[in-house]
Amino acid sequence: MTPAVTSAAPARWQDFAQLLKPRVMSLVVFTALTGLVCARAPVNPILAAVAILCIAVGAGASGALNMWYDSDIDALMRRTRGRPVPAGRVQGADALALGVVLSLFSVMLMGMALNWLAASLLAFTIVFYAVVYTMWLKRSTAQNIVIGGLAGALPPVIGWAAAAGAAPLNAWLLCAIIFIWTPPHFWALSLYTSDDYAKAGVPMMPNVAGAASTRRQILVYSLLLAPLAVAPAFTGLGGGAYLAVSALGGAVFVLLAWRVFRSRAGDAPDDRMDGLYDVKVQAAAARNLFAFSILYLAVLFATLLVEHVAGLAPLRVFA
Amino acid sequence: MTDPIIEDEASARARRGRNLVLALGLVAFVILIFVVTLIRMGAHVLDRSI
Numbered sequence: 001m002t003p004a005v006t007s008a009a010p011a012r013w014q015d016f017a018q019l020l021k022p023r024v025m026s027l028v029v030f031t032a033l034t035g036l037v038c039a040r041a042p043v044n045p046i047l048a049a050v051a052i053l054c055i056a057v058g059a060g061a062s063g064a065l066n067m068w069y070d071s072d073i074d075a076l077m078r079r080t081r082g083r084p085v086p087a088g089r090v091q092g093a094d095a096l097a098l099g100v101v102l103s104l105f106s107v108m109l110m111g112m113a114l115n116w117l118a119a120s121l122l123a124f125t126i127v128f129y130a131v132v133y134t135m136w137l138k139r140s141t142a143q144n145i146v147i148g149g150l151a152g153a154l155p156p157v158i159g160w161a162a163a164a165g166a167a168p169l170n171a172w173l174l175c176a177i178i179f180i181w182t183p184p185h186f187w188a189l190s191l192y193t194s195d196d197y198a199k200a201g202v203p204m205m206p207n208v209a210g211a212a213s214t215r216r217q218i219l220v221y222s223l224l225l226a227p228l229a230v231a232p233a234f235t236g237l238g239g240g241a242y243l244a245v246s247a248l249g250g251a252v253f254v255l256l257a258w259r260v261f262r263s264r265a266g267d268a269p270d271d272r273m274d275g276l277y278d279v280k281v282q283a284a285a286a287r288n289l290f291a292f293s294i295l296y297l298a299v300l301f302a303t304l305l306v307e308h309v310a311g312l313a314p315l316r317v318f319a
Numbered sequence: 320m321t322d323p324i325i326e327d328e329a330s331a332r333a334r335r336g337r338n339l340v341l342a343l344g345l346v347a348f349v350i351l352i353f354v355v356t357l358i359r360m361g362a363h364v365l366d367r368s369i
Contacts (some may be wrong), residue, residue, distance in 0.1 A: 010333035013340040044358055050351065105348070113355045 011094070015084040019067050019095050020060030020102075027298075028059040028155045034301040035156030035174055037308045038237060041164035047113055051162035054110040055155055057102050058122045062151070064099035065130035068092050070138070073200035079193065099130070110162065118162035125154045139201070142208035149182030150175075156301075170237045174301075177232075180225045181297055184218045184257060188290040191215070191266035192283040211266030218289070222257035226250030229300055238304055239312045245303045249296045256289040 032055040036048055043051075067074065067085050075086035084090040103126050111119030133148030141147075153175045160171035187205050190197060191214060194206040205214045229250055233243035265286035307314070326334070 010330040011337065012333045013336045016337070016340075046354060046358060050355060053351075109351070109355075113359065 009089055011084070011090045015089045016094075016098060018084050019064040019090065019098060020057075021063030021067075022060075024063060024152075025056050025059045028152070029056045030298070031174070031178065031301055032056075032155035032159035034305045035159030035171055036163045037159075037305055038156075038170065038174070039160045039163040040308065043114075043163045048163065050113045051110065051118065051159065054106045054113070055122060055158055055162075058106040058110075058126050059155070061099045061102035061106060062126050062129040064095050064102065065126075066134045068095035068099060069130070069134050071095075073139075073202060076200040077193075077196040079196060103130075114162040115165045117165060117167065118158050121154060121158045121161055121167070125151050125158065128154075140203070142203045142205045144203070145186045146183050149179050149186075152182060153178035170232070170235055173228075173232055173235060173237065174304075177225070177229050177300070178297065180221060180228055181293065184221045184225065184253075185290065185293040185297075187214050187218050188260060188286045188293065191260070191286040194266060206266045211264075214266060215261045215263070219254075219257045219261040222254050226254050232304065233314075236314050239307045239314045241307055241312065242300075242303045246300055249299060252292065253289075253296055256285070256292055259285040260289050 029052055033052055036043075036051060067083055070080075071083075071085035071092055074080035074083050080086065085092050085095050103123075107119050107123045107126070110122050129148070129151035133144065133151055137144040137148050156174035156178070157167050157171045160174075161167045190204040190206055191211060194204055194211075197204040198207045205217065209217075227250070230243065230246045232238040233240075233246060238246070263282060263285035265283045268282065306312075
């Protein structure tokens with residue numbers, strides 16, 4: 001018989017807000033907004049705001065479902081053990097209910113307020129993250145974050161579809177950039193947090209293929225990412241500023257990935273205390289790439305956003 | 320007869336907070352549906368035959 005779980009402290013509304021992973025949500029909102037603006041489609045500004053709200057709530061719902069299902073492994077990892085469910089502040093069933101209700105509301109509202117293509121893509125994203133990634137891939141394969149990264153890559157396509165009612169190749173190009181960015185981003189982090197994942201039984205790349213293989217794969221994905229991220233400048237999506245930022249950012253990204261490749265990050269046991277950026281000297285290269293990868297993606301999408309809002313003409317090389 | 324459940328001050332405060340946020344969320348949702356309906360139907364409502 002399963003013993004009844006008692007709350008460590010009464011659940012505050014902030015605990016339920018934490019289930020929605022607000023930091024992940026902010027990145028999702030940002031990339032979705034970029035997709036919506038890049039669509040250059042005439043859309044009522046209030047409906048555009050509703051679309052972004054639906055995407056944010058949908059992402060939050062995925063987070064709540066993830067925290068419900070993963071509470072057993074979250075309790076074993078330093079980075080996640082303070083989350084509301086493993087800490088005992090929120091019951092798992094409540095997290096599940098919140099996730100299901102918000103998923104249904106966000107998809108239905110997106111369909112009724114904008115269009116059903118955007119609603120379908122949002123529903124697919126939620127199911128992909130909560131079921132395909134969380135319940136299946138995460139615990140079964142070292143390629144978990146490669147395939148699962150699709151869920152985090154889709155928001156710009158949803159934003160584009162919400163505004164234009166279609167998802168053209170340029171929207172999928174934004175998706176591809178985030179998709180290829182995800183493995184070097186997460187593997188850089190996992191190089192110095194792999195002990196936690198091993199303890200929880202999550203097959204992250206450094207535990208399965210080894211640190212050297214992970215460092216090599218980080219470099220390969222970075223070499224793919226740098227030119228891919230420049231591509232929007234040649235497809236009628238980005239302008240001169242985007243070309244400069246993506247070229248320079250890509251060069252720095254590859255340089256940092258090269259330093260990770262040449263480093264010994266992940267070779268020795270990880271004996272950090274708690275901080276995400278508090279690492280030993282030999283893992284500093286991985287920490288630097290992880291930190292830069294966040295800045296890189298944010299600046300790429302911010303540049304596209306600013307160019308479109310400011311009405312700067314995209315380059316017309318092939319278009 | 321069972322003893323009544325006595326709620327301590329922290330639990331009561333947390334429950335009030337949750338209820339308040341839930342109520343505000345529901346009101347916001349109702350207003351959102353109303354505004355979306357007006358925008359989506361607006362022109363069609365004026366054009367309908369009487």
